[in-house]
Amino acid sequence: MLFAWENPQTCVDSVDQLVGESLLDVLTINTTILDALSFRSPDVTSSSAGKDTSTPNFYVSGASWPTQLIWRGAFQFQAGMTTLTIEGFGQKGASESFQLFLNGAGLTTVAVPNGAAFTLTGSLAGMSAGDVGDVTVQISGTLTPAQASAAKYVIYDAYVSPISVGAVWSGVPTFAGTYSAALLNQLGNAQRYLVARLNAIPHLGFVGQYYVHGSSVTGDVYPLWYGGVERANGSNILNIRIVAMLPAAGNVAEYYRVKVNGTIVSTGATMTAGQTRDDYLSIDLSSFTAGVRLECVIETVITTGPAAGPSGDRNSRYHLWAVRMSNASPATAAAPYDFTADESMSSSSLDTKLNALASTLSAAQARIVANPRIFNRVPLMRYIYGRDVGQWNTFTPAKSSANTFIQRIVRNGTRLTVRGKGLSVSWGAYSTKSDKTTTNVYSVEFAHSQALTDGDQYQTKTIYLDTLDGLRRGMTYVVGGDETILGFESLL
Amino acid sequence: MSVHTSGYVAQWYQSGAWVTITQYVISVDASFATQNSGSGLGFGDSSSAEFSLLVDPHAGGGSLSLSTLALVPVRVQFTLDSGTAYGCAGVVLSWEQTADSISLKCTGFRELIRTIRAYSPLWQNRPVATKTSATSIEDPANGAWAAGALNWLLFSAGGRPLLQAGAGVGPGGGYPNATFYYDLSQAPIAPAWTWIAGEDSWAEAIRLVRAVGGQLYQAPSGTVIYRSPLSVAGGTSLFTLDSSKYTEISRNGSAEDVVSSFTTTYLPRVVAGMQEVVSDTTPRVVASGASVVIELEPQYPLTGIETDSTGTQLRPEALSIVAYDGTPVAQLVSGGYAHSFTLSAQRITILIVSTMTMPFVIEKITIRGTPVVPTEAGTMTIGSGNPTQTIEQSAYIQSRSHAQRLARMALAFYGTPRPIIQARGCLYDPVNHQIGNAGTLTQNDWGLSSAPVVILGVSVGDTGVSADLDLVETTGLPKLADYFIIGPTNYSSLSRKIGY
Numbered sequence: 001m002l003f004a005w006e007n008p009q010t011c012v013d014s015v016d017q018l019v020g021e022s023l024l025d026v027l028t029i030n031t032t033i034l035d036a037l038s039f040r041s042p043d044v045t046s047s048s049a050g051k052d053t054s055t056p057n058f059y060v061s062g063a064s065w066p067t068q069l070i071w072r073g074a075f076q077f078q079a080g081m082t083t084l085t086i087e088g089f090g091q092k093g094a095s096e097s098f099q100l101f102l103n104g105a106g107l108t109t110v111a112v113p114n115g116a117a118f119t120l121t122g123s124l125a126g127m128s129a130g131d132v133g134d135v136t137v138q139i140s141g142t143l144t145p146a147q148a149s150a151a152k153y154v155i156y157d158a159y160v161s162p163i164s165v166g167a168v169w170s171g172v173p174t175f176a177g178t179y180s181a182a183l184l185n186q187l188g189n190a191q192r193y194l195v196a197r198l199n200a201i202p203h204l205g206f207v208g209q210y211y212v213h214g215s216s217v218t219g220d221v222y223p224l225w226y227g228g229v230e231r232a233n234g235s236n237i238l239n240i241r242i243v244a245m246l247p248a249a250g251n252v253a254e255y256y257r258v259k260v261n262g263t264i265v266s267t268g269a270t271m272t273a274g275q276t277r278d279d280y281l282s283i284d285l286s287s288f289t290a291g292v293r294l295e296c297v298i299e300t301v302i303t304t305g306p307a308a309g310p311s312g313d314r315n316s317r318y319h320l321w322a323v324r325m326s327n328a329s330p331a332t333a334a335a336p337y338d339f340t341a342d343e344s345m346s347s348s349s350l351d352t353k354l355n356a357l358a359s360t361l362s363a364a365q366a367r368i369v370a371n372p373r374i375f376n377r378v379p380l381m382r383y384i385y386g387r388d389v390g391q392w393n394t395f396t397p398a399k400s401s402a403n404t405f406i407q408r409i410v411r412n413g414t415r416l417t418v419r420g421k422g423l424s425v426s427w428g429a430y431s432t433k434s435d436k437t438t439t440n441v442y443s444v445e446f447a448h449s450q451a452l453t454d455g456d457q458y459q460t461k462t463i464y465l466d467t468l469d470g471l472r473r474g475m476t477y478v479v480g481g482d483e484t485i486l487g488f489e490s491l492l
Numbered sequence: 493m494s495v496h497t498s499g500y501v502a503q504w505y506q507s508g509a510w511v512t513i514t515q516y517v518i519s520v521d522a523s524f525a526t527q528n529s530g531s532g533l534g535f536g537d538s539s540s541a542e543f544s545l546l547v548d549p550h551a552g553g554g555s556l557s558l559s560t561l562a563l564v565p566v567r568v569q570f571t572l573d574s575g576t577a578y579g580c581a582g583v584v585l586s587w588e589q590t591a592d593s594i595s596l597k598c599t600g601f602r603e604l605i606r607t608i609r610a611y612s613p614l615w616q617n618r619p620v621a622t623k624t625s626a627t628s629i630e631d632p633a634n635g636a637w638a639a640g641a642l643n644w645l646l647f648s649a650g651g652r653p654l655l656q657a658g659a660g661v662g663p664g665g666g667y668p669n670a671t672f673y674y675d676l677s678q679a680p681i682a683p684a685w686t687w688i689a690g691e692d693s694w695a696e697a698i699r700l701v702r703a704v705g706g707q708l709y710q711a712p713s714g715t716v717i718y719r720s721p722l723s724v725a726g727g728t729s730l731f732t733l734d735s736s737k738y739t740e741i742s743r744n745g746s747a748e749d750v751v752s753s754f755t756t757t758y759l760p761r762v763v764a765g766m767q768e769v770v771s772d773t774t775p776r777v778v779a780s781g782a783s784v785v786i787e788l789e790p791q792y793p794l795t796g797i798e799t800d801s802t803g804t805q806l807r808p809e810a811l812s813i814v815a816y817d818g819t820p821v822a823q824l825v826s827g828g829y830a831h832s833f834t835l836s837a838q839r840i841t842i843l844i845v846s847t848m849t850m851p852f853v854i855e856k857i858t859i860r861g862t863p864v865v866p867t868e869a870g871t872m873t874i875g876s877g878n879p880t881q882t883i884e885q886s887a888y889i890q891s892r893s894h895a896q897r898l899a900r901m902a903l904a905f906y907g908t909p910r911p912i913i914q915a916r917g918c919l920y921d922p923v924n925h926q927i928g929n930a931g932t933l934t935q936n937d938w939g940l941s942s943a944p945v946v947i948l949g950v951s952v953g954d955t956g957v958s959a960d961l962d963l964v965e966t967t968g969l970p971k972l973a974d975y976f977i978i979g980p981t982n983y984s985s986l987s988r989k990i991g992y
Contacts, residue, residue, distance in 0.1 A: 007617055009682050010638070011978045015623035016678040016720065018991025019976035025893050026617075177984030179976055341900050341992045342970070347983035350976065350990075466762035466867060 004414060004473075005033050005195050005491060008188035011181040019179045019350070021341040027187060028336040031357045034194045037491070038364035039330035041235035042374050044323050045228040045293070046207050046382040047071060047088070047155040049405070050214075053385040055223050056297075059093070059139075060387065061148035067099070069387050071137040071155045073380035074486040076417060077127040078200070080164025081378070086120040086137055086155060088228070089295060093151030096141030103134050112139065112153065124160060132419045132460060132486050133160070135380060156228030156293035161377040165196035169365055172358035175351040187354070190361045195491065197368055197375060202417075202488035204381050206322055208408030208478065210444050211432075214316035216251055218305040224320055225298040229260065231290040233371045235325040238265070240281040240298065243319035248274040250314045253303035260285060261294050271316075273306065282328075291373065296323070321408060333360040381407070381486055392483070403444055406480040411473050413489040416463045422455030422482035425463065427471050446478065455482055465489075496919065498572050500956045502545060504584075505565035508669075517955075518546040518593060520568050522580040524600075524712045524927055525949025525962055541600025541710045543568070543580040543952075546593055561587050565671065566598050567714060570922035570956035577922040579952055581672070581714025600710035601672040602694045605649040610696070611836035612644050612688035614793045614864065620679040620686060620700045620888070621718045624653040631664050641686040642708070642718055645697055646674040654715050677720035679704045680992040681897055684890040685761055685864050687793045687837035703888035705901045705992070711927050712950055719928055721905055722991075724946060726971030727930035731921060732942070733961075734934040739917030741935060749909040753875030754902045756883040756895035761864045763795055770840060770859040777853050778829075783845040784854070792863035793837035806833060811844070812856040821852045874899035875907070897992045904970050912948065913963040920959035925950050933963060943967060 006026045011017060051058035054070055071086070084107070086100060092112040100107045100120045107122030120137065127133065135158065143151060172190050173183040215222040229238055244256060250273045258266040258281065266283045288294055298320065306314040337353040368375045384405035386392045395404040409416075416425065428447030450468060453459040465471055479487040502517045503510040522543030545566065567581040582600040589595075621642040624630065629637050630653050632644055652670035656662030667673075681704040690696040701708045705721045735741075769790040778784050800807050805824070813821040813829055822828040826847050833842045840859060846852060872895050873880070883902060889895050913933065924931070927950060932942040949962035976988045 014979040017978040020991030177982045339990050343990050346987045463765040464763050467764045
């Protein structure tokens with residue numbers, strides 16, 4: 001069984017309160033958890049997906065598209081947050097501008113640069129704790145087909161900041177033979193502070209892609225995913241979970257590849273018709289600069305199309321389930337001593353064990369301070385890909401019986417907050433519906449599912465994940481429905 | 493041969509004061525003991541506290557009023573030489589009158605506690621009992637109150653901390669006229685969630701104690717005591733017993749006392765998301781200008797309920813109230829209704845006041861909240877081999893680690909059989925012959941020489957002259973001094989045990 005953080009008991013002097021297993025168990029388990037969580041990796045920012053969904057070099061053009069949505073995401077406002085920030089790269093096609101909106105209100109308009117980084121910011125004034133901010137970035141300005149093909153807009157990062165917690169770091173105690181309430185409560189307060197800091201940063205899912213299609217045209221380089229990744233806090237490894245499926249009458253030769261800042265960092269094996277691959281990639285990005293966003297693209301290369309020629313039915317299919325950064329060997333502290341009631345111990349031995357807890361907590365706090373790009377900002381959750389309602393309805397479960405794009409979350413925390421309509425949470429074994437819909441999308445069903453919100457109105461809800469039978473920490477689940485505005489996990 | 497003097501003073505509580513009735517009392521007999529104590533140390537054991545007064549209603553030319561005897565507090569103070577202490581205290585449970593006398597059958601204060609319907613807030617990681625002292629904050633109305641469920645329950649039942657009995661003592665200003673007093677140790681285990689929601693508050697108190705170890709009983713003096721298991725042994729010796737101080741002694745044991753392992757079940761609880769916790773469709777008519785109090789009990793304890801932004805009002809959709817013609821009645825306006833609510837862990841009390849000139853009907857009450865719900869139960873065993881005993885299942889044992897600690901504690905206390913020793917015909921010492929008091933016993937035939945014992949039961953006879961004592965030897969029992977205790981003590985260069 002995996003353990004969860006617990007609020008430590010308050011200690012009181014001279015009331016015969018024992019330095020007991022019940023107190024020490026909580027302190028040691030908390031320390032282990034907080035230590036591990038302080039090695040949190042930078043969040044990955046999903047920008048766009050396949051070329052159907054307005055992605056670099058594949059935007060729509062013409063007078064019917066005077067504006068074009070390129071990114072949408074959301075966050076939940078908490079007291080102390082002041083600023084919304086969007087960072088990325090822009091290559092203008094004509095003389096178009098970025099427009100940033102928060103809950104439908106325009107915040108700023110900035111000309112798209114000519115092949116350079118950009119930053120959009122906006123004030124969060126007027127929002128109250130618990131409010132959900134629905135953020136959109138669109139392009140204003142008509143593009144010709146050539147301009148749409150030349151343009152490139154990639155969101156590298158989207159976040160709100162700063163974070164504010166009520167607790168204050170008051171250091172850690174040193175034990176030397178005395179086990180006073182002041183010392184033990186200081187240890188507990190250190191844990192409360194750390195968990196408040198860590199809890200302030202939600203755990204986001206990844207917009208999982210199920211059965212997205214590639215191409216069946218020889219020579220095509222077809223994007224699957226654009227986004228931003230970052231090396232920080234010892235996380236140098238880019239992990240990608242990708243499943244490739246080539247139909248029996250599909251491409252004769254195709255492979256996928258991963259590029260970071262324009263450099264190919266991983267190339268998948270060449271596949272041929274009828275082949276399927278399920279790959280977990282671990283790509284070392286140590287040679288890239290740390291502490292900055294790095295553009296990442298996953299794309300497929302069709303070397304030779306189907307023997308019978310290109311066709312929608314012969315397009316390759318992909319699952320893209322995860323893109324994330326990880327720390328290959330986080331320097332977590334040695335497992336704390338597991339205290340047992342009634343065991344005899346010298347005070348010096350107890351001092352050593354308690355001071356080890358204090359040292360571990362102090363190191364965790366230092367990591368948090370050293371990594372403000374991870375711990376002083378709240379990343380936005382990417383809305384499902386697509387440029388308009390028509391696409392969203394196609395790619396959304398309840399609207400078309402498909403769930404091409406769906407929030408995929410690995411359970412870390414205690415609480416799930418969602419906003420949307422007709423939402424449900426699903427987990428366990430998945431199966432695919434055998435019938436293909438007219439829009440060439442497939443539907444995936446899960447063994448377990450539970451409704452979260454009504455289907456006829458937008459609702460914000462909190463779900464304590466322990467109440468979902470069988471959904472344990474470390475397991476993957478998805479959140480989807482008529483429309484998912486927001487979904488994130490909290491530790492507490 | 494020693495010559496002793498003894499006496500007694502009997503009183504009952506009427507019209508807000510203790511009234512002496514010694515002149516009516518013909519005799520007093522009493523029996524106080526921990527129950528179900530096969531090994532003498534049963535966790536959570538209730539106490540039997542029974543005593544009777546035989547009264548002559550005509551003595552001294554006075555008279556006794558029998559009209560309101562039920563649950564009237566009664567106490568008897570005994571004196572031996574220069575020592576004086578209350579040896580019986582409780583309430584009248586029943587009475588029986590003959591032509592010449594009245595027999596008052598009395599029981600301990602648990603009868604008062606038992607009849608209380610108590611609904612507490614929900615507490616997290618709070619010891620079941622916190623130590624009472626001259627300065628401990630016991631009144632739940634005090635904003636700094638952070639005591640345990642047992643403290644809350646006893647205070648709510650009219651009890652007050654013994655160490656704050658004196659006028660001006662403690663944060664509450666002293667309680668010289670409390671219905672009864674209590675004296676609590678610090679409980680060694682803090683369950684994840686505790687709350688009180690019961691018809692029988694004494695039974696609930698016992699359940700709390702059984703979940704964390706220790707004993708709850710009423711001492712003959714009338715004080716309700718929670719004694720941590722670690723406080724059983726190691727106390728200051730207050731009496732000595734040898735063959736010159738009793739007329740007869742015996743001890744007994746049973747195969748049932750032998751235990752090699754303990755099995756405990758536990759039922760974890762988690763906070764569930766906001767959901768409907770009360771749906772009451774009982775139609776209630778409220779007359780014009782009238783008010784109604786509605787008590788609703790959700791299935792599980794609640795950490796909170798959904799309110800409007802003020803936090804003091806239920807959301808408007810929670811109350812479906814209509815006029816006789818079906819028209820909705822508005823909230824917080826003249827010509828409508830006002831309301832307030834109080835939330836306990838497992839009870840929501842709503843006061844609805846009509847401000848209309850016509851009656852209305854409360855058609856439905858729907859309240860959403862965050863319940864603490866049980867999840868997957870588990871079982872664990874400490875020790876090995878047979879016989880195995882199963883610790884009573886409890887809603888308060890909510891984690892594997894809690895179950896493990898409780899079972900380990902039980903094994904430490906019950907692993908060695910401890911026969912109950914009965915010393916008959918002792919000269920009653922009202923000051924020191926109290927349940928829980930430590931002393932020594934010498935019985936050469938059994939090889940006991942000044943062996944440490946504690947009193948489990950006291951039966952007072954001959955109106956306070958003699959007593960039969962039930963005792964248990966405490967050699968080898970874990971005691972507070974064996975453990976690291978939170979406080980200013982410097983343990984440098986010392987070894988102690990890790991507590992529970």
